[in-house]
Amino acid sequence: MATALQIHVSGIKLPISLSPNATKQSSRVSKREGRIRCSATTPNKKYTIAVLPGDGIGTEVTPVAVEALRLAGSLEGLDLRFEELPIGGAALDLVGVPLPEETLRKAKQSDAVLLGAVGWPKWDDNPKHLKPITALLQLRAGLEVFSNLRPITVFPQLVDSTYLRKDTAEGVDLMIIRELTGGIYNAHPRGFTTNEQGDEVGFCTESYSASEVDHIARVAFDIAKQRRSKLCSVDKATVLEGSMLWRKRVTAMALEYPEVEVNHLLIDTAAMDLVRHPRQFDTILTGVMFGDILSDLAAMIPGSVGLLPSAALGDSGPGIFEPVHGSAPKHYGKDTVNPLAAVLSAAMLFRYGLKEENAAKRIEKAVSDVLDRGFRTRDIHTPGTTLVGCKRMGEEILRSLDARVSASNGSLV
Numbered sequence: 001m002a003t004a005l006q007i008h009v010s011g012i013k014l015p016i017s018l019s020p021n022a023t024k025q026s027s028r029v030s031k032r033e034g035r036i037r038c039s040a041t042t043p044n045k046k047y048t049i050a051v052l053p054g055d056g057i058g059t060e061v062t063p064v065a066v067e068a069l070r071l072a073g074s075l076e077g078l079d080l081r082f083e084e085l086p087i088g089g090a091a092l093d094l095v096g097v098p099l100p101e102e103t104l105r106k107a108k109q110s111d112a113v114l115l116g117a118v119g120w121p122k123w124d125d126n127p128k129h130l131k132p133i134t135a136l137l138q139l140r141a142g143l144e145v146f147s148n149l150r151p152i153t154v155f156p157q158l159v160d161s162t163y164l165r166k167d168t169a170e171g172v173d174l175m176i177i178r179e180l181t182g183g184i185y186n187a188h189p190r191g192f193t194t195n196e197q198g199d200e201v202g203f204c205t206e207s208y209s210a211s212e213v214d215h216i217a218r219v220a221f222d223i224a225k226q227r228r229s230k231l232c233s234v235d236k237a238t239v240l241e242g243s244m245l246w247r248k249r250v251t252a253m254a255l256e257y258p259e260v261e262v263n264h265l266l267i268d269t270a271a272m273d274l275v276r277h278p279r280q281f282d283t284i285l286t287g288v289m290f291g292d293i294l295s296d297l298a299a300m301i302p303g304s305v306g307l308l309p310s311a312a313l314g315d316s317g318p319g320i321f322e323p324v325h326g327s328a329p330k331h332y333g334k335d336t337v338n339p340l341a342a343v344l345s346a347a348m349l350f351r352y353g354l355k356e357e358n359a360a361k362r363i364e365k366a367v368s369d370v371l372d373r374g375f376r377t378r379d380i381h382t383p384g385t386t387l388v389g390c391k392r393m394g395e396e397i398l399r400s401l402d403a404r405v406s407a408s409n410g411s412l413v
């Protein structure tokens with residue numbers, strides 16, 4: 001049965017249908033009405049979002065995130081234009097390279113990039129320059145997004161999903177700041193050779209320069225300051241020269257931030273402490289490789305990599321916003337995956353990419369509301385909750401975004 005509700009914004013009353021079976025329809029209606037409402041007050045701010053769904057489940061979760069962006073944006077009076085572009089295996093199929101020039105060019109011209117995931121078994125044996133994930137590295141380099149923000153949050157509603165003890169996971173709210181365009185991933189020299197014994201050798205030399213460390217460390221200190229002013233820098237300074245320099249520069253920068261409490265952990269200890277006592281962490285600063293490992297490890301605190309969003313940011317220009325998970329060929333095409341990592345990445349796109357904090361909060365509140373209403377995808381499903389697929393989860397998010405308008409009775413939440 002459809003419930004007729006009225007939304008009151010800017011003095012205009014609009015009926016919304018919230019019939020349980022008409023979610024899509026109601027979201028379409030409110031999308032249109034959101035624009036009408038806002039045009040009655042101030043002209044809409046316009047943004048162009050480059051949408052790169054990529055491969056596998058990237059193509060399932062990205063449309064959900066786009067709809068969340070569109071509706072939350074519309075409710076905030078933002079005019080978002082989406083431009084879909086190929087990347088990864090999808091681009092290899094189309095034009096024979098993983099990152100077409102046009103994709104990079106248009107991504108550079110956009111206000112923000114929303115990315116799904118890249119990779120597909122069909123391309124696994126390709127030479128490196130023709131592998132889907134090469135596109136990701138090229139895009140990061142092309143947009144000069146050197147800082148990777150990976151928040152790990154245990155939603156109170158999902159504490160049963162943790163792989164840790166519940167009392168260990170409860171209340172965790174930390175941010176991993178991972179250096180993204182330097183370090184061992186971007187090592188020179190690197191390659192393959194043969195040593196004097198005729199043995200084949202693969203090598204990749206990690207280096208970090210002082211300015212690279214300072215660049216990312218400043219981002220981390222500034223973010224820590226806005227959070228709980230606790231920064232943990234993770235390295236392997238007992239063994240690696242790059243780490244020794246890393247620790248020296250972070251220690252020096254700490255003098256500029258007397259209000260931030262700083263400690264240094266070795267990567268092995270940090271991994272142990274993240275599962276033993278994760279609540280001790282607030283902001284974690286680390287390099288590209290350790291950050292990659294720690295963020296997947298930390299995903300087990302909330303219980304699923306399907307919950308982890310990320311932002312990759314530069315000094316200027318568009319950022320890349322993407323779920324931490326990959327293209328998951330095994331799960332593709334079954335409508336079972338969790339779109340929340342992508343949807344929360346959309347919230348980060350608003351917050352860090354467009355500086356539209358209210359729109360970001362709308363999405364985050366909608367996610368929390370959907371969890372309150374008991375909807376769970378398979379990866380976070382626990383007894384007593386309602387198992388849904390990716391699409392249905394998306395519909396429920398739109399419903400929650402709509403409901404926020406009616407519940408707020410006009411004042412934008």
Ligand code: IPM
Nearest residue numbers: 133134136137292295324326
């Ligand atoms: C990630 C991924 C990528 C990375 C791969 C696909 C290159 O694992 O974003 O965490 O290591 O950066």
Ligand code: MG
Nearest residue numbers: 292293296324
């Ligand atoms: Mg990874």
